[in-house]
Amino acid sequence: MKMMGEFVKGLWRENPTFRIVLGLCPTLAVSTSVSNGIGMGVAATFVLVGSNIFVSLIRGIVPEKVRIPCFIVIIATFVTIVDLLMKAYAPALSRSLGMFVPLIVVNCMVLGRAEAFASKAPPFKSILDALGMGIGFTWALILISAIRESLGNGTILGITISRSFEPPLFMILAPGALLTIGILIALINYLTMKWKAK
Amino acid sequence: MDLSTYITIIISTIFINNFILSRFLGLCSFIGVSKNTLPSVSMGLAVTFVTTMASIITWLIYNYILLPYNLEYLRTLSFILVIASFVQFAEIVIQKKAPALYKVFGIYLPLITVNCAVFGAAVLNTDVFFLHGHAVPGSFMKSLIQGFGAGAGFTLAMLIMSGIRERLEYADVPRSMKDIPITFIIASLMSMAFLGFSGFKI
Numbered sequence: 057m058k059m060m061g062e063f064v065k066g067l068w069r070e071n072p073t074f075r076i077v078l079g080l081c082p083t084l085a086v087s088t089s090v091s092n093g094i095g096m097g098v099a100a101t102f103v104l105v106g107s108n109i110f111v112s113l114i115r116g117i118v119p120e121k122v123r124i125p126c127f128i129v130i131i132a133t134f135v136t137i138v139d140l141l142m143k144a145y146a147p148a149l150s151r152s153l154g155m156f157v158p159l160i161v162v163n164c165m166v167l168g169r170a171e172a173f174a175s176k177a178p179p180f181k182s183i184l185d186a187l188g189m190g191i192g193f194t195w196a197l198i199l200i201s202a203i204r205e206s207l208g209n210g211t212i213l214g215i216t217i218s219r220s221f222e223p224p225l226f227m228i229l230a231p232g233a234l235l236t237i238g239i240l241i242a243l244i245n246y247l248t249m250k251w252k253a254k
Numbered sequence: 255m256d257l258s259t260y261i262t263i264i265i266s267t268i269f270i271n272n273f274i275l276s277r278f279l280g281l282c283s284f285i286g287v288s289k290n291t292l293p294s295v296s297m298g299l300a301v302t303f304v305t306t307m308a309s310i311i312t313w314l315i316y317n318y319i320l321l322p323y324n325l326e327y328l329r330t331l332s333f334i335l336v337i338a339s340f341v342q343f344a345e346i347v348i349q350k351k352a353p354a355l356y357k358v359f360g361i362y363l364p365l366i367t368v369n370c371a372v373f374g375a376a377v378l379n380t381d382v383f384f385l386h387g388h389a390v391p392g393s394f395m396k397s398l399i400q401g402f403g404a405g406a407g408f409t410l411a412m413l414i415m416s417g418i419r420e421r422l423e424y425a426d427v428p429r430s431m432k433d434i435p436i437t438f439i440i441a442s443l444m445s446m447a448f449l450g451f452s453g454f455k456i
Contacts, residue, residue: 077282077285077434078282079282080278080281080282080285081278081279081280081281081282081370081374084278084281085277085278124338124367125335125338125339128334128335128338128367128368129331129335132330132331132334132335133331135330136327136328136330136331139327139330140327154381155374155377155378155381158329158330158373158377159279159370159373159374159377161330161334161373162334162368162369162370162372162373162374163370164282164368167368226446229449230275230276230278230445230449231442231443231445231446231449232442233278233442234438234439234441234442234445235438235439235442237438238434238435238436238437238438238439238441238442239435239439241434241435241438242428242430242431242435242436243430245429245430245431245435246430249429249430
């Protein structure tokens with residue numbers, strides 16, 4: 057049961073996007089369409105799981121002082137793997153995500169989990185933690201991109217949902233992303249406060 | 255290369271494609287550090303210094319090591335390592351040689367290692383100024399200028415945001431909107447204002 061806790065916490069209570077507010081650059085930049093959101097979510101989850109396993113395996117072996125560079129090398133290796141795999145098997149997705157695939161390496165969420173969790177926990181726990189965080193990150197991305205794509209383009213996953221309004225391009229552009237996440241975080245804060253008050 | 259190209263690059267990285275407000279690079283520190291003006295400007299200066307230097311170093315590595323030996327796939331790994339070691343090195347040198355400067359922005363250097371703006375600038379340089387595995391003419395200076403412009407744009411956005419947030423301290427913001435959500439909404443308005451620059455023809 058305690059093991060499940062490591063997994064569940066990333067989904068809501070410590071959700072990387074909405075509660076801890078980490079790893080924002082990719083979240084906002086690629087959430088212009090749901091398919092991009094899913095692609096980025098899966099890629100980031102893969103990197104998280106891979107790096108968490110290896111960071112957890114080398115904990116205690118690597119001296120305290122050089123641990124951050126070691127973590128970064130591990131993360132960069134997995135990012136390179138994802139980048140190459142995506143170029144080979146999903147070239148269209150790779151093109152539309154562009155430079156944000158290599159940018160997973162500086163995603164604070166990945167290094168944050170390595171430093172805060174995996175460097176202190178056994179591998180199995182670290183995998184659960186990474187999976188929870190990755191899925192939490194993915195659903196947040198899907199939610200944001202669904203809002204932006206449906207309002208800004210009138211479609212979801214490329215399928216037209218409504219022709220009754222002229223979609224404001226604004227939602228697809230940069231300001232729409234910042235507005236969406238601001239309102240979502242406020243909403244989640246509000247709900248959390250309400251539940252706590254009960 | 256004439257001067258107008260450089261001015262075009264600077265204007266476009268600062269205003270039209272501002273790193274924070276339209277490319278979403280360096281958002282974490284933008285939201286996290288922008289509470290007061292002084293630290294924000296110091297952070298901005300530190301980022302400008304590192305993006306400029308990182309652009310130079312990564313250009314040299316890409317052009318003279320990775321490209322000739324067909325090692326482009328090592329870009330992510332080598333860039334992040336070089337940037338991280340450069341930042342560490344700069345921190346040590348500045349702390350020893352210029353303690354006054356260290357007080358101004360040295361303490362922000364460690365934070366910058368994983369700042370997306372720095373790595374983003376390096377990746378963007380190689381994406382834009384290397385076509386089909388060859389450096390475009392004058393790409394070294396262009397990379398340098400683009401790195402500098404990225405940092406300057408970051409500083410500008412930090413300065414504006416911290417000025418607004420200092421004022422916001424006295425405003426009556428709803429409890430659930432406090433801090434992060436309201437900052438995002440202000441950023442959205444700023445970004446909307448910066449969209450106006452995208453009509454520039456240069």
